[in-house]
Amino acid sequence: MLAKSAINFLDNATSNIHLKIFGEKPGLNTFLFHACLEKDADFERNLIYPQERLTVSRFKNFIDYFLHNGYEFIDPTKISSTQLNPNRKYGLITFDDGYYNQFNILPVLEEYKIPAVFYVPTDYLDNGKNSGQTPCISTEKRLVEVMKLFYRR
8 A cells, every 4th residue: 555655646746747837738638537426425325446536526626627728628529630720729528338327427518518428338338237336327328318408519
């Protein structure tokens, strides 16, 4: 545990030094998330793996940081050499595995009017099988809710 803490500390320190010296370069960054709990106290309930410590407030901080640093969040339809300016900074947010707690993120995405891609496990839709330990959002009713939210833009 001590070695992991030391590595995390060094990684954070060297990343910050690198950013201060070289800044952030233009281009497209893709950010992959899995699960999002409402608050830190929810981690005590062991709802997700410990390394996935994303909460709604941490996600908002993430969004604020990148917006403050000049990023524009885009959807995948904008990814082509003719639609992206090579001198700008872009972000593409994705959520993997269709976990039910990804619904916690939707109000933040709506508030900031930021698109995101949700990858839904089709085996659950087809056969009702969930390969992970966390319940999926990919029931027809929930999937329709997500689609309505993003298609009304």
